[in-house]
Amino acid sequence: xxxxxxxxxxxxxxxxxxCKMLEEKNKDRTPISELGEFGLIDHLTKNFKIKQxxxxxxxxxxxxxxxxxxxxxxxxxxxxVEGVHFDLSYMPLKHLGYKAVIVNLSDIxxxxxxxxxxxxxxAVSNRFPLEALEELYSGIExxxxxxxxxxxxxxxxxxxTGLIISITVMGRxxxxxxxxxxxxxxxxxxxxxxxxxxxxxxxxxxxxxxxVFQVNPNNQPDLDAYSYLLERQLKPEARLxxxxxxxxxxxxxxxxxxxxxxxxxxxxxxxxxSKLGCDLYENKIPLDPQVISTCEEFEIDSTTVALNxxxxxxxxxxISQDDYPKIKANPNLTxxxxxxxxxxxxxxxxxxxxxxxxxxxxxNALNDQK
Amino acid sequence: xxxxxxxxxxxxxxxxxxCKMLEEKNKDRTPISELGEFGLIDHLTKNFKIKQxxxxxxxxxxxxxxxxxxxxxxxxxxxxVEGVHFDLSYMPLKHLGYKAVIVNLSDIxxxxxxxxxxxxxxAVSNRFPLEALEELYSGIExxxxxxxxxxxxxxxxxxxTGLIISITVMGRxxxxxxxxxxxxxxxxxxxxxxxxxxxxxxxxxxxxxxxVFQVNPNNQPDLDAYSYLLERQLKPEARLxxxxxxxxxxxxxxxxxxxxxxxxxxxxxxxxxSKLGCDLYENKIPLDPQVISTCEEFEIDSTTVALNxxxxxxxxxxISQDDYPKIKANPNLTxxxxxxxxxxxxxxxxxxxxxxxxxxxxxNALNDQK
Numbered sequence: 001x002x003x004x005x006x007x008x009x010x011x012x013x014x015x016x017x018x019c020k021m022l023e024e025k026n027k028d029r030t031p032i033s034e035l036g037e038f039g040l041i042d043h044l045t046k047n048f049k050i051k052q053x054x055x056x057x058x059x060x061x062x063x064x065x066x067x068x069x070x071x072x073x074x075x076x077x078x079x080x081v082e083g084v085h086f087d088l089s090y091m092p093l094k095h096l097g098y099k100a101v102i103v104n105l106s107d108i109x110x111x112x113x114x115x116x117x118x119x120x121x122x123a124v125s126n127r128f129p130l131e132a133l134e135e136l137y138s139g140i141e142x143x144x145x146x147x148x149x150x151x152x153x154x155x156x157x158x159x160x161t162g163l164i165i166s167i168t169v170m171g172r173x174x175x176x177x178x179x180x181x182x183x184x185x186x187x188x189x190x191x192x193x194x195x196x197x198x199x200x201x202x203x204x205x206x207x208x209x210x211x212v213f214q215v216n217p218n219n220q221p222d223l224d225a226y227s228y229l230l231e232r233q234l235k236p237e238a239r240l241x242x243x244x245x246x247x248x249x250x251x252x253x254x255x256x257x258x259x260x261x262x263x264x265x266x267x268x269x270x271x272x273x274s275k276l277g278c279d280l281y282e283n284k285i286p287l288d289p290q291v292i293s294t295c296e297e298f299e300i301d302s303t304t305v306a307l308n309x310x311x312x313x314x315x316x317x318x319i320s321q322d323d324y325p326k327i328k329a330n331p332n333l334t335x336x337x338x339x340x341x342x343x344x345x346x347x348x349x350x351x352x353x354x355x356x357x358x359x360x361x362x363x364n365a366l367n368d369q370k
Numbered sequence: 371x372x373x374x375x376x377x378x379x380x381x382x383x384x385x386x387x388x389c390k391m392l393e394e395k396n397k398d399r400t401p402i403s404e405l406g407e408f409g410l411i412d413h414l415t416k417n418f419k420i421k422q423x424x425x426x427x428x429x430x431x432x433x434x435x436x437x438x439x440x441x442x443x444x445x446x447x448x449x450x451v452e453g454v455h456f457d458l459s460y461m462p463l464k465h466l467g468y469k470a471v472i473v474n475l476s477d478i479x480x481x482x483x484x485x486x487x488x489x490x491x492x493a494v495s496n497r498f499p500l501e502a503l504e505e506l507y508s509g510i511e512x513x514x515x516x517x518x519x520x521x522x523x524x525x526x527x528x529x530x531t532g533l534i535i536s537i538t539v540m541g542r543x544x545x546x547x548x549x550x551x552x553x554x555x556x557x558x559x560x561x562x563x564x565x566x567x568x569x570x571x572x573x574x575x576x577x578x579x580x581x582v583f584q585v586n587p588n589n590q591p592d593l594d595a596y597s598y599l600l601e602r603q604l605k606p607e608a609r610l611x612x613x614x615x616x617x618x619x620x621x622x623x624x625x626x627x628x629x630x631x632x633x634x635x636x637x638x639x640x641x642x643x644s645k646l647g648c649d650l651y652e653n654k655i656p657l658d659p660q661v662i663s664t665c666e667e668f669e670i671d672s673t674t675v676a677l678n679x680x681x682x683x684x685x686x687x688x689i690s691q692d693d694y695p696k697i698k699a700n701p702n703l704t705x706x707x708x709x710x711x712x713x714x715x716x717x718x719x720x721x722x723x724x725x726x727x728x729x730x731x732x733x734n735a736l737n738d739q740k
């Protein structure tokens with residue numbers, strides 16, 4: 001019964017704030033079973049246009065057919081599970097579809113590559129009306145349009161309980177441009193895009209408002225003070241702009257990763273793969289003013305949030321110090337530390353100038369249900 | 371609580387018949403959370419070897435890196451959901467892992483292409499011990515080894531309830547060799563590989579034995595009379611051999627599809643995509659003797675089972691009549707009908723020589739929960 005309940009919750013005032021588009025549709029409820037499996041896929045994907053030259057044949061046969069010519073092909077996949085990765089009581093379906101695509105694209109951009117195609121598989125309870133799936137696919141279509149991605153395949157099936165979204169993304173890059181997690185050198189600069197911790201705090205705000213709503217459904221939350229945090233949680237973007245910037249600057253990072261699990265965990269991945277240590281400077285970590293003020297309100301340490309919060313989908317990369325002039329004037333990029341020899345260890349240099357070992361406490365999906 | 375219950379059921383005598391390998395492992399139960407997400411992926415994939423020349427970089431970065439040179443790239447994806455696509459009370463996890471790969475490979479072979487890589491995403495409750503996931507991955511690894519596929523990526527996460535497996539498969543083919551669902555011509559021969567209906571009947575036998583077991587757990591079923599049916603349900607194979615055969619015979623089908631939803635539904639796909647009709651001859655449909663005897667026992671019509679049963683993973687294709695000499699001596703291939711002009715309609719020609727319209731009643735995942 002949960003999904004129905006969740007769609008009903010969607011009319012609550014908290015969600016009224018986010019998902020007006022769903023409300024209008026709630027009047028119409030078409031059972032999925034009316035269309036059948038093939039009719040459903042056709043219906044949901046009929047607006048999807050093929051834009052990429054590398055897509056020879058999209059949806060409609062046993063497999064899609066692509067051709068990447070001389071390019072290397074990048075492939076990554078992510079699975080999003082209701083109740084683990086998202087909560088439909090405050091995540092509008094359109095935003096969820098959008099975010100599910102973004103999460104995948106981010107992995108391709110983290111290789112300094114261009115994402116080109118996705119396949120989308122959905123398992124959904126029959127109790128979701130067609131209109132709910134249309135919202136989800138509308139978000140997927142929006143992300144595909146903005147990031148210039150073709151949706152070339154997928155599977156739609158039923159689930160016993162919640163909603164599950166599995167997306168596989170493909171991309172392309174010239175061999176010489178691909179950036180791996182390995183490849184950083186000692187003394188390289190450690191650089192991060194954007195700012196950190198906001199998506200995690202957005203989730204904390206939503207969880208708090210959900211609890212308030214459960215106690216008092218008439219409460220009308222004022223969420224203006226958290227608008228940036230909520231946007232980062234509910235409608236994150238992937239850093240295609242940075243991949244384009246690298247091209248324009250003729251800059252190739254020596255290593256790169258995207259920040260999905262938290263800065264600390266991702267830095268440790270770069271260090272481990274490149275067989276290096278690092279010094280990360282606490283006072284350099286970029287934080288939005290809303291992150292600072294909300295951390296004060298919630299009485300949590302903003303550095304801890306930035307290090308371990310996750311879901312930022314920013315890029316973390318290393319560059320040779322020789323390349324510093326290329327990035328120093330860019331407000332999107334912040335140098336947060338240096339790579340060190342492996343035996344120097346991985347450290348956070350605190351504001352008080354003491355060194356403490358970095359620890360990865362990143363969001364661990366498999367511990368969530370402990 | 372379900373997954374634990376299902377693993378316990380696994381010690382029942384019915385399963386003792388199928389999954390001795392699991393029983394030995396049941397003594398050791400390591401909580402998944404002991405390894406953490408990264409440790410888990412590393413642990414489960416450490417035995418996976420890279421074999422394909424097109425795999426430049428497999429598991430271990432934000433994305434896999436592949437290079438297909440001049441070949442076209444084929445992509446397909448399938449999602450398997452516990453309680454919808456499989457029942458762990460009689461599906462050993464190793465077989466499930468194997469079958470999950472086969473189901474995907476079949477889509478690539480249906481394009482007359484060679485499957486080369488897969489990504490595997492799993493959502494699983496924390497209540498599954500590590501040993502259960504090892505069994506699942508052992509089946510995946512076995513299929514990957516036999517069919518010469520690289521496992522190049524994946525995602526492992528928790529689920530609230532059951533087990534979900536999402537696999538995306540990639541393959542390669544020369545452009546001129548790819549066979550689509552469209553392309554058949556009127557008067558082409560309609561040909562099917564292997565025999566039909568056995569996998570569906572295997573499922574019926576397993577469902578019946580499960581009910582018997584629930585009533586009397588001491589009952590020891592004698593399943594020898596159904597060995598072929600059970601093998602087709604629990605350990606299906608994909609027809610890579612046929613793709614190789616086409617190459618050896620220098621034969622390119624005019625259209626092709628794999629039989630996952632039932633012969634009737636797949637024939638209708640070929641007709642619809644090729645804008646044709648067809649005559650399918652009931653007396654030509656290839657049936658194994660166990661299918662015939664079990665249909666008599668279950669008092670169901672064997673033609674209905676072959677037309678609508680599904681999960682056969684055989685290939686259905688059309689060839690020009692000029693190519694008939696190339697296939698006529700092959701015991702793996704059976705001519706079951708002719709393609710007709712579109713306005714002639716799609717018909718089953720019965721043993722009594724009457725024509726009745728074909729209907730697709732194929733297994734419809736989205737109606738299952740009605």
